[in-house]
Amino acid sequence: MSLGSRLLFVLSTLALVTGSLTAGAHAARVVPSELAFDARPAYAGSDTTLRLTLSVEGGGPIGDAEVTLERRTASGWTPIGTVTTDADGHASRQLRLERTTAENLVRATYAGDPDHTPVTERTRLELRRRGSAVVVRGPGQVEDGQAVPVRVRWTTRSGTPVEGVVKLFRSLGSGPWRKVRLLHTGADGRAQLSTRPRQDSRWRARAVPQAWVEGDESPVHRVANIPPGLPVKLPSAAPRPRRSLPDQPHAVGAGANVRITAIPDRTWGQMTGVSWHRGCPVGRAGLRLVRVNYWDYRGYPRRGELVASASAAHAMGAALAEMFRRSLPIRAMYRVDRFGWGARSRGADDYASMAAGNTSAFNCRDVTGRPGVRSPHSYGRALDLNTWENPYRSARGTVPNTWWQGHSHPRVAWRSRSHAVVRLMARHGLRWTYGLGDTQHFDYVGSSARAMVGPRPCDRFCD
Numbered sequence: 001m002s003l004g005s006r007l008l009f010v011l012s013t014l015a016l017v018t019g020s021l022t023a024g025a026h027a028a029r030v031v032p033s034e035l036a037f038d039a040r041p042a043y044a045g046s047d048t049t050l051r052l053t054l055s056v057e058g059g060g061p062i063g064d065a066e067v068t069l070e071r072r073t074a075s076g077w078t079p080i081g082t083v084t085t086d087a088d089g090h091a092s093r094q095l096r097l098e099r100t101t102a103e104n105l106v107r108a109t110y111a112g113d114p115d116h117t118p119v120t121e122r123t124r125l126e127l128r129r130r131g132s133a134v135v136v137r138g139p140g141q142v143e144d145g146q147a148v149p150v151r152v153r154w155t156t157r158s159g160t161p162v163e164g165v166v167k168l169f170r171s172l173g174s175g176p177w178r179k180v181r182l183l184h185t186g187a188d189g190r191a192q193l194s195t196r197p198r199q200d201s202r203w204r205a206r207a208v209p210q211a212w213v214e215g216d217e218s219p220v221h222r223v224a225n226i227p228p229g230l231p232v233k234l235p236s237a238a239p240r241p242r243r244s245l246p247d248q249p250h251a252v253g254a255g256a257n258v259r260i261t262a263i264p265d266r267t268w269g270q271m272t273g274v275s276w277h278r279g280c281p282v283g284r285a286g287l288r289l290v291r292v293n294y295w296d297y298r299g300y301p302r303r304g305e306l307v308a309s310a311s312a313a314h315a316m317g318a319a320l321a322e323m324f325r326r327s328l329p330i331r332a333m334y335r336v337d338r339f340g341w342g343a344r345s346r347g348a349d350d351y352a353s354m355a356a357g358n359t360s361a362f363n364c365r366d367v368t369g370r371p372g373v374r375s376p377h378s379y380g381r382a383l384d385l386n387t388w389e390n391p392y393r394s395a396r397g398t399v400p401n402t403w404w405q406g407h408s409h410p411r412v413a414w415r416s417r418s419h420a421v422v423r424l425m426a427r428h429g430l431r432w433t434y435g436l437g438d439t440q441h442f443d444y445v446g447s448s449a450r451a452m453v454g455p456r457p458c459d460r461f462c463d
Contacts, residue, residue, distance in 0.1 A: 061089025098257030161189030227299030304333025350425030369394030
């Protein structure tokens with residue numbers, strides 16, 4: 001190799017070494033960067049100041065640096081803008097907080113420079129929850145059987161509507177609170193449902209808290225269920241039945257809605273050994289179940305039932321239907337087997353039925369107070385109506401009370417053939433057979449009931 005070639009080789013080698021040393025020294029000067037955030041909690045819809053600090057890791061500030069800000073939205077990361085740090089590495093930006101936590105996620109990115117590494121950090125802006133108020137509104141009363149709107153409104157304390165989930169609870173009468181439904185208030189903060197509570201009810205709502213708003217529980221809203229019919233006004237001195245009965249089911253269908261059927265298996269099973277037993281003069285095939293709507297003493301329509309002979313069932317159903325049309329009330333109409341076996345009656349307990357003011361028909365038993373004498377009710381052609389207000393003079397005294405024997409009532413207690421109920425029954429072939437001797441008792445005799453001149457004396461066939 002010539003001297004010139006050797007000199008050129010040495011110079012090239014020195015240049016490569018010098019370049020490598022220079023690059024290494026520069027690389028040694030690039031240091032990691034750090035981003036830190038600070039922002040005070042704020043309410044949704046209001047601004048907070050996002051402060052950031054850009055610095056070298058464990059060291060001093062990075063000034064005059066551009067930092068890009070982005071916000072998370074439904075469509076992804078959306079640019080907000082850029083800020084430039086001051087000499088202390090600080091920068092700030094006003095940001096408006098949204099109602100959802102997801103939309104308050106912010107990302108800051110510093111792209112780096114020859115001396116500092118790039119860095120990206122995220123922070124979630126903290127929401128302060130606004131106080132709220134939820135209320136339940138609607139009519140204070142509703143006629144039984146009619147629909148009533150229940151309205152819910154949820155707002156912030158300042159009146160801003162809240163869109164969200166509200167749990168609606170109801171208590172019937174004095175019963176426990178039960179969740180009825182989840183409602184979703186709209187952009188106006190309102191939700192509504194239509195309901196038909198068949199008794200007095202209480203309502204309250206519980207708003208489910210959100211990231212930006214507190215939950216709340218409403219005051220109780222009460223809805224009184226008022227009767228569609230005319231309640232019975234009894235004299236203040238009149239005694240009340242000694243035995244109470246639960247309200248029967250609400251009326252079904254339109255009007256009296258009379259339904260007469262053969263005796264269902266379950267009903268026959270409940271009757272057997274109580275209101276019917278072996279040796280009775282009429283069997284299952286000769287009996288019918290009569291279901292009918294009636295007005296109770298409080299003015300509410302109920303669904304009652306009784307058992308009658310096949311020959312009398314349609315007449316009794318028609319008479320009871322006319323009572324419904326004319327708003328003539330009935331205290332209760334349970335099948336008499338509900339009261340169990342009565343040793344004195346040797347059938348279903350007629351004494352208990354009368355003590356409750358119950359209306360019934362078929363009962364294979366003895367005449368009340370006359371053991372061994374079969375009652376007309378054993379044949380299913382006799383009807384005892386509103387028994388508490390219409391007593392019976394038995395061989396052992398007046399039952400179920402003595403007060404009502406000397407008193408009448410234009411709607412529920414009769415003491416003459418001119419009373420509306422007695423006349424109505426006669427039109428349907430049901431004779432007020434024994435008059436004041438057995439005021440509750442009517443016998444199905446067909447058309448001869450209309451021609452009755454006066455009551456028969458209460459002989460051994462009474463009751």
